[in-house]
Amino acid sequence: xxxxxxxxxxxxxxxxxxxxxxxxxxxxxxxxxxxxxxxxxxxxxxxxxxxxxxxxxxxxxxxxxxxxxxxxxxxxxxxxxxxxxxxxxxxxxxxxxxxxxxxxxxxxxxxxxxxxxxxxxxxxxxxxxxxxxxxxxxxxxxxxxxxxxxxxxxxxxxxxxxxxxxxxxxxxxxxxxxxxxxxxxxxxxxxxxxxxxxxxxxxxxxxxxxxxxxxxxxxxxxxxxxxxxxxxxxxxxxxxxxxxxxxxxxxxxxxxxxxxxxxxxxxxxxxxxxxxxxxxxxxxxxxxxxxxxxxxxxxxxxxxxxxxxxxxxxxxxxxxxxxxxxxxxxxxxxxxxxxxxxxxxxxxxxxxxxxxxxxxxxxxxxxxxxxxxxxxxxxxxxxxxxxxxxxxxxxxx
Numbered sequence: 001x002x003x004x005x006x007x008x009x010x011x012x013x014x015x016x017x018x019x020x021x022x023x024x025x026x027x028x029x030x031x032x033x034x035x036x037x038x039x040x041x042x043x044x045x046x047x048x049x050x051x052x053x054x055x056x057x058x059x060x061x062x063x064x065x066x067x068x069x070x071x072x073x074x075x076x077x078x079x080x081x082x083x084x085x086x087x088x089x090x091x092x093x094x095x096x097x098x099x100x101x102x103x104x105x106x107x108x109x110x111x112x113x114x115x116x117x118x119x120x121x122x123x124x125x126x127x128x129x130x131x132x133x134x135x136x137x138x139x140x141x142x143x144x145x146x147x148x149x150x151x152x153x154x155x156x157x158x159x160x161x162x163x164x165x166x167x168x169x170x171x172x173x174x175x176x177x178x179x180x181x182x183x184x185x186x187x188x189x190x191x192x193x194x195x196x197x198x199x200x201x202x203x204x205x206x207x208x209x210x211x212x213x214x215x216x217x218x219x220x221x222x223x224x225x226x227x228x229x230x231x232x233x234x235x236x237x238x239x240x241x242x243x244x245x246x247x248x249x250x251x252x253x254x255x256x257x258x259x260x261x262x263x264x265x266x267x268x269x270x271x272x273x274x275x276x277x278x279x280x281x282x283x284x285x286x287x288x289x290x291x292x293x294x295x296x297x298x299x300x301x302x303x304x305x306x307x308x309x310x311x312x313x314x315x316x317x318x319x320x321x322x323x324x325x326x327x328x329x330x331x332x333x334x335x336x337x338x339x340x341x342x343x344x345x346x347x348x349x350x351x352x353x354x355x356x357x358x359x360x361x362x363x364x365x366x367x368x369x370x371x372x373x374x375x376x377x378x379x380x381x382x383x384x385x386x387x388x389x390x391x392x393x394x395x396x397x
């Protein structure tokens with residue numbers, strides 16, 4: 001099947017600090033991220049032939065991107081797929097370049113959530129959370145807490161042992177986030193702090209849950225055969241995949257709640273295209289959707305980094321730490337950046353882009369296989385989700 005492998009290159013990226021940007025509008029964040037990407041690529045806005053903007057709550061129509069950048073009369077598409085919006089926009093831009101429709105395109109993800117009144121990502125009316133369950137169903141933290149309890153039961157893990165494993169993931173991500181200048185929460189935590197933190201929804205505590213944030217990230221994509229005209233250390237797209245469920249968690253009486261099928265399917269699409277048979281051995285790093293620590297734990301298994309039911313052993317052994325066999329969330333992930341929905345996927349791609357170029361400073365990992373993975377997943381395990389994966393790499397792999 002024709003795909004995007006080695007047909008699309010990233011020649012520039014930009015990313016704002018993810019934070020509480022009370023003094024900036026979404027337009028300000030878009031301009032900051034995109035102009036960093038323009039400078040990185042050595043181009044100007046007038047060179048862009050088409051663009052995609054990923055946002056869940058911070059704009060409508062392509063004008064969300066066209067107006068602040070003054071992208072006069074080129075095609076601009078707005079993409080919304082909840083937490084997977086950034087990856088969805090990126091994948092669509094890749095297809096457009098790979099098929100030859102455009103030579104140079106822009107992808108941006110942006111979200112302004114902190115001053116909107118939203119108590120959590122994913123709900124448009126704060127009062128609905130406390131007055132009705134018809135519109136919202138389960139809150140994300142409630143759904144993932146249920147998933148955690150079921151996962152522990154399925155694999156015979158005592159709850160307190162499970163909480164300790166999840167807390168170790170939080171400690172790892174906070175260590176990495178401390179080293180990431182653009183992270184919102186740059187503070188190391190101890191295992192004891194994580195375990196004694198206030199409970200949000202049993203068994204998940206404060207440090208098991210990501211926050212929300214304001215932020216934007218952007219990428220400049222070109223045809224791979226043109227990439228050398230812009231820079232020598234460009235990064236190639238090796239494979240992409242996306243999968244959407246249809247409420248299986250609500251309509252199937254025997255739904256297991258011990259894995260996320262969409263994660264599995266999206267990753268296998270990307271692996272097939274990228275020629276990856278053993279991701280644990282063939283990737284140098286991964287940025288995954290740690291909206292809650294239990295999700296990161298199960299992602300290890302869904303994406304084939306760990307055997308089913310054995311991820312806790314890899315956590316204990318430090319497999320996914322910065323100096324481990326396969327570093328995961330080298331910039332601190334959603335736990336430290338927060339989660340401006342439309343921007344998260346592009347932020348992950350930004351991190352892998354910098355890592356592959358050897359420009360990640362104190363958090364730089366060893367680049368042996370010259371490939372890295374990014375992953376987001378929107379929705380909850382109780383209803384339906386959209387998972388998306390993109391694999392980036394260097395020439396010759």
